[in-house]
Amino acid sequence: MLNICPLCHGTELLVYHQDKKRDYHQCQICQLVSVPPEFYLSAEAEKAEYDKHENRADDLGYQTFLNRTLEPLLSRVSTSAKGLDFGCGEGKALSMMAKARGYQIDNYDLYYANNPEALARQYDFITLTEVIEHVSDAAGLLAQLDRLLKPNGILAVMTKRVQDQTAFTRWHYKNDPTHINFYAEATFEWLAHHYGWRLEIIDKDVVFLYKEMHKVN
Template structure:
């Protein structure tokens, strides 16, 4: 099986609830069999179940786990994009309110392809990368569209316990198809020109090397 991130040779990792998972020994990504991935209608049906309202204080506290450390790194007026903003783009609003204008893009809810053309001082990507069917494609985009010296802010629950994988709540979401761990982000930093800052599960900050 070819790894969907680094194209290396991945090995069988687990079979749970009729789903086959593989682990790449090179980049340490764990991912579901590409032939078993959910279709667009199933994905949207699952996403529509989320109640992520921009004015929800609890949701804002959740997103502040990323927004707070990211804002500490940004220069005044830095401009960004919330990649995969979903139906309730709260993080973009929070960043804009703090003085960092932030646009939105989402393949389902905000598909404005003109937003994918510029380079940005920062890109946020919260609860998105676990859904990626072709993560190599998105990481190539991040590398091209985060300016040198700019920041990529990620939120995804790290896979830290292989023994608990089968019963892990994060795995049970049918649209979660790839799972990341610190070693995966370290591989990306080493091979694609990022500085890695692990602020704590589930937040990762990565700075594009100048």
């Protein structure tokens, strides 16, 4: 079977790593490391994994974790800006934290907040905290987010980034069976170039992508 990159749809994929449970291939165009579709969980099994998470809005440790994305984001947008937390999870913690600071954020999650009306609007900023690595159709997801984001909007992504093959072999992040796409800094650079966005590296696992004014669709 021909492997196709789920992000750029390139066919230049090379084996990056193999373990007892899965294979991992790297695209030579956008540098995304992906798990082939035969290793994907069913929707039921995937939700069962998510149901094990206890990411409560009142958990101070979890708030500290989310603030690594939220605080730099809110420092870049006004309180009049409207946001979307895409893949908000059961606890909807990030939107509650933002609301306490005077910001309005809608929630969307395939399993826990499946509100189609939230995907019918456009937003000044969108957050994806530990979400992008779970989504199989990477190209479809980014195209959808581009449609949802207003010109001059910010896409704030939190996901641990691929460093190199040696680090990948001992990387705990790859062991989560719901993690199927792994992004490198070079992958975000490819994304920025592809969409005409501007990339800002915020932290070791946080990047902001700015939708420049000339990009209107």
